[in-house]
Amino acid sequence: MQHLLRCLKVGTLTLFLTVLVQNRFAAAQSAEELVKKAEGDLKKSHSLIIAGRHEAAVDILKNVDGTIANAQKLDANQPRLSSVIKTFMTQKEKVEKKLGKEIAISFDAGEKSSAAQTDRTMSVPAGGSKSVQLPYDARYPMQQFSSSYRSFEDYYAQFAMETAEMQAILIKRMQDHLDKMKTSLALAKVESSKKSVTAHPDFDDASQKIQVSENKYAELSKNYQQQVSKQNELNKKAATDMEAIKTLYSDLRNKIFDAAGGSVIYYNEPSELEPLLTRIEQFERSDKMNAQKLLESFAAKYGNTEEAIEKSTGDWQTANSYTTIEEGIQNVAKTREAIARDLVQKYQNGLNEVKSKHDFYKVAYLTGLKKVLDMAVRFSPGFAEAIKAQDDHQHKTDTALKDFYAAVDKKNWPTHSADSPANAKELAKAAFTWFSNDIGWGQRDKDEKATDKEVRKPLDVSVHGPWSVQERDLFGNPIMYGLPVFVAVEVASEKSLNLVRVYDVTMRTEEKAGAKQAPPFFSITVGNSHYIRPSKLKK
Structure with missing residues (x-):
């Protein structure tokens, strides 16, 4: 009986706990x-x-x-x-x-x-206790x-x-x-x-x-809002001045500042610098003074440093525009001097290279160096090194050409050589005709592809050796012959220098089976060349 009662109690407790857990689970769910x-x-x-x-x-x-x-x-x-x-x-x-x-x-x-x-x-009671976490x-x-x-x-x-x-x-x-x-x-x-x-x-x-x-x-x-209100009022009054500075900066940047940044720009020939020099001169004539006046007026109101201007206007862009204009004006002057200095250096380097140039290019090369100096003086009229180099140029040119002209004076125009073909006179005439009619020589001004259209006018031809075989076929038979000649040529731009060019040329026949040692000539190969005085051609 007691055992039964104990079982009933345990069962009742188990049932109670089960229901309690189920209810708690349902609430949680x-x-x-x-x-x-x-x-x-x-x-x-x-x-x-x-x-x-x-x-x-x-x-x-x-x-x-x-x-x-x-x-x-x-x-x-x-x-x-x-x-x-x-x-x-x-x-x-x-x-x-x-x-x-x-x-x-x-x-x-x-x-x-x-x-x-x-x-x-x-x-925890009101006021809390620090001991309670x-x-x-x-x-x-x-x-x-x-x-x-x-x-x-x-x-x-x-x-x-x-x-x-x-x-x-x-x-x-x-x-x-x-x-x-x-x-x-x-x-x-x-x-x-x-x-x-x-x-x-x-x-x-x-x-x-x-x-x-x-x-x-x-x-x-x-306090901040008061400061902002005060600054806004100041900004309204300064808006016109600020906009003028920004507009001036944008205008000058496009006109000159982007091009003249204070250093040397890339160029091959002095003539390539002409557009930049024109822009600089235009800026200095019409824009520089007005820009400086505006900067002075603006600085009197708002300061002349980026920090001061930004503080007084509250606008970093205006402050930056102001200082950039100042730097830009200075950079234009720096560009003039930098390019002038670079041109003088190119001139000095060029003088050292005169001896290595071919005779035909020595005089023209020195003439080109003079243009380098002239451009240097134009970029910086007060640049002492450029002025001195310009004053010394003629003396240095004469010195550089002294040995050159002495060598030219010693050269003579040769007659037909002893080993020339018996009909050398007729062959020379045929060669002369060829040079007169060729698109690369006597007709050079008609060559649409030529960059240098200055005519090479033949003055005389002299044969200086026998015929030679230029090409053979697979069986060793000659198919082209060549005749060595000197041709004297006049170039108009060199007449004032009292010089005539002489080329050592091989006149070549047509390439074909059964080729003959005789005109007509179809092509040439060019060897050495030099100058002589025109007077040496006179009979």
Whole structure:
């Protein structure tokens, strides 16, 4: 009988515990469903906030508020409930700030279900006790509070040292961190209330910091707005002057600054520098003085350094334009000197190369060097090195050509050589005719492809050797012959130098079987060449 009673008691207790667990599980499951619903609704409200539909977001947040309250009643310890509350509070703050009105909440952060109160009997009296630790879930929001507070203080200390543009950014950041401090403290209190901790010294300290920070921000914001208003008024008055500086910079940059940057530009021939010199001279005639007058007038009002101008106008672009114009004017002068110096160096290097040039190019080369010097003086009329080189040029030219002309004077025009064919006179005449009619010599001015169209006018031909075989077929039979001759040629540009060119040429017959040692000539090969005096051709 006793055994039966014991069994009944055990069975009754087991049944009671089973029902209790099932009820608790059902409550927890219902709270989980509510949390899941709240999460879905918060995603919708988040999308509406991003889209700017804040009134519509308010309607959803009100529904979420009720869902959270019901979930708290069923199971205040539901694992995801804390995260849902944080998200809700963040969205609530954003919407309130945007609409300028407060959204009431129905759930009480300190209110718990009777079941929850049974499990958590610990409480802290008003004023709190430092010996009571913050609940675990409240620590992270307080860490976030501390981080935002430190950032706020850093920005506050940094503010006075920053530019107007940066101050505008810092004002916004300080407001954001002040809002985050409030939100973090509110979330921490919500989490603490779940553990029946309704007050704590850390909360009191945080509230005091918020109050002090709000006062500091209000004073700073007030002074900043006054400063902005004052600066805006100044900017309105300065707008015309600032625009004039920016316009001048843009104009001069296109006209000259981009081209004359204070250094040497790339060029092959001095003539390629002519367009740049024209732009520089135009700038100095019509733009330079006006630009300097505008800079002087502007500097008298706003300063003459980038830092001073930016401080007085609040516009970095104007300050930069001013200093860039100043530098640009200086760079034009630097460009003149840099190019003049480079031209003089090219001239000096060129003098050292005269001896290595072919006779036909020595005189022209020295003439070209004179053009280099002339351009150097044009770029920098006061450049001492260029002026001295120009004064010494004729002497250096005469010295460089002295040996050259002496060698020319010693050269003679040869008669037909002793080993020339017996009909050398007739052969020379045929060669002369060939040169007179050839597109590369006597008819050079008619060659559309030629870059140098100056005619090579034949004056005389002298045969200086016998016929030679130029080409053979596979069997060794001659198929082309050549005749060595000298041809004297006049080039119009060299007449004033009293010079005639002499080329050592091989006149070649047509390439064919059964070739003969006789005209007509079809091609030539050119060997050495030199100058003689025209007088040496006279019979």
